[in-house]
Amino acid sequence: MNNERLTAFTRQTGTILATLLGLLILTFCIGRLMPVDPVRAIVGEEADQATYDAVAERIGANLPLYQQFFRYVNDLLHGDFGTSIRTGQPVINDILHVMPATIELATFAIIVGAGLGIPLGILAAVRRNRPIDHVIRFLTLIGHSMPIFWTGMIGLIIFYAALDLVGGGGRLSDYYIGLVPETTGFLLIDAILAGDWEVFRDAVNHLLLPASILGYSSMAYITRMTRSFMLDQLNQEYVITARVKGLSKGRTIWHHAFANIRVQLVTIVALAYGSLLEGAVLIETVFSWPGFGQYITNNMLIGDMNAVMTCVLLVGVIFIALNLLSDALYKIFDPRTR
């Protein structure tokens, strides 16, 4: 590694660590400013002051705020993410349990969102101001403006209750719970590993609706952005030149215009995926999906700061990783950035 690379690496690492530390400080401050009392959550409404004080001492809630923060950071540096008040389990174990559920949901959703959003965005741009463009824009407007909580509920009423096409709440029907060993936590993968296709099908049945609704929501965003990027390109002179030179419309769009928006799309899709990983709480609530969004929200509501801080740290790491990934893809798609 030459000096220039070493400096760049050091600078990037420093930026990442500073970002994560800033994130921790901010989260800790917000968490402590929120009017929630973790001690009361543990001891309940009826407990007397002696019980309250004893529990406050046990979990360290009686310490000054800065001491609580430094204690957490110190433990963190020793690889201890703390124990959750809610579950009594090491936070890291909890996260390892809820994260696969969310990754499955978000991955499926982003496949739907990007898989449909990018072609539809291109189609809308190519057919600008034609009926299909209006239809697509209308659909994306709905996707953008409808509360996902409401869309989820309507989806359940139609596709689960009325049409009986998909499973209801949760990741599996009651018949199948516990039938395949939790090897990876990813239900689809575990079902495949166990060779249990009934469970696999049931898991897909339960995943389809929440993932499609989440995917629809991100599709709306991706479509609009794709359309906008594509319109920019279609107005460039090189597109007209390519057409004048006799290149087919399809080839011009896919091989030239699309090639030039890939870089921006990578960023958009990566950020949308990151948001799905940490922001699917409403859809997780409606569909009783035991994922990361619910975990972080429920712990925030009782002031379980060990869990909240670790979750925020993880979200920070996810976004940093996605940014690094999109930077790497930039270099592949755009030789000028190498």
Place this chain on the structure above:
Amino acid sequence: MKPLMRMMGPILLGSTLFFQPAYAETPPTMLVVGFSMTNILTLDPAAITGKETVQVLANIYDNLVALNAVNRAQVDPQLAESWTIADDNGSITFKLRKGATFASGNPVTSADIVWSFKRLMKLNLAQASFLKTHGFSAANADQSFTAPDDSTVVIKLPKKVDPQIVVQTLGIVGPGSILDMKTVMEHDKNGDMGAAWLTNNSAGSGPFTLGQWQSNERVTLEQNPKYWGEKPAMRRIMMRHLAESQSQRLMLEKGDIDIAFSMSAADLKALESSKDVKIQTNGGSGFYYLAVSMKDEKFQKPKVREALRYLIDYQGLNDSVLPYFGKLRDRPVPAGIFGALPNAGYKLDVAKAKALLAEAGYPNGFSTTLRAISDVPFMSLATAIQATLAQAGIKAEIITGSGDQIYGAMRERKYELVVGRGGGGQLPHPDSNFRAIVYNPNNADEAKLTNFQGWRTSFYDEKINKMIDDALVEGNKDKQIKEYQDIQTYYADMVPAIQPFSEVVDSVGFRADIKGLELNPSWSTQLRTVKKER
């Protein structure tokens, strides 16, 4: 675009293969129950806090005695076959049933029972407060709980109270739950008496054992093959975390769950017409009430408090806001509990309230704040009360917030009006209500008696404190009933800080083919009696 379309076709076709109808009903020997589990933080009986946890543990742990589901005043034997109260009311002797074993196979002995109570007091967690109220403490636990032989437990009362209330306390889930000492102590960690292990494990003698608890996902209970009582019909109970009432309703209608425990009034109402679903309502614990802070000068005046009493639309609130969750009650003792007087019959009477306000020096009313949890039904209750207060010129600004914010303000004694829920009632004994709602042994701020709502409202009346204490130790039942009736009359006359307008009831929806479901007050329903008739 054509290649894309060609590609999408098979994908869509393939995906439809997965669109298969789910099973329309739950397995025949598995009961599936849905409710919100966000409040479940531990499954250690000594540390639990919410009614949701009670619903789980009621099926795992036995007590010495059990409170009857139908007749709340009746105490039934459970691990104790019989009990006798000493002539001086100073102790209770329990004789244990023979042959009862824990799920581990260990026999249930008096040593386990004594140890369970001592553990409760020594850990001094949430549930200890039930016994601390009666004078038990970590310091006197060794003297209070003894086992003269393997099948006898003697509980010596540390202070003079009605022994019946102690027996009843031992019948509720949490303070009365009996643990398998050997199994728990095998998992003792740094002297925590198994607390960490019991967070998500069980060591009881009840009809079910804890299979698995996944926080905010599900609790699985497995039939206990060593259960000493009649074998339950269900081999497994699957309790599913369903936070949304509408999700519970949809799944109940479809038959994907058998019982829905936490549905909203709107969803329960919608299910009334369903032939596949039934609704059952039973007594809960506590009251919906309007509370004032006596720290506030205005509310120190009895006439103002009395005016507020006539600015509550008792019937309207119960009919429009509280169906399925409340039953009109304007006394501080639930109907059906011994000594309970009939309703006083307060009604919304704006003219009378205005006259009382004028007498108190507020002919044009005043401005105040009204706090309520930003959740169903509190917001609706607060809005309705705000409207009736306005009719007498009282401008109440509604302040909403989480439970911590609203009850936190009460605990800090920094509020004016609160629409809340509480007031004891876990025990079928008037003392539990009076002690929670009006008793206040020390009104000083530094006393911090936050577990007494009397203290939170800064209401202090030496006479009523004494009346409550005296009634509790009255040995003659008829006299005791009379004394509790007198307290209710006195309570009405002096217009204290908390005015109940509804007693809490619980409602659940369940599939019509579910038989034997007897809803127990305070979410302690025993599911061992439940069967499916298909």
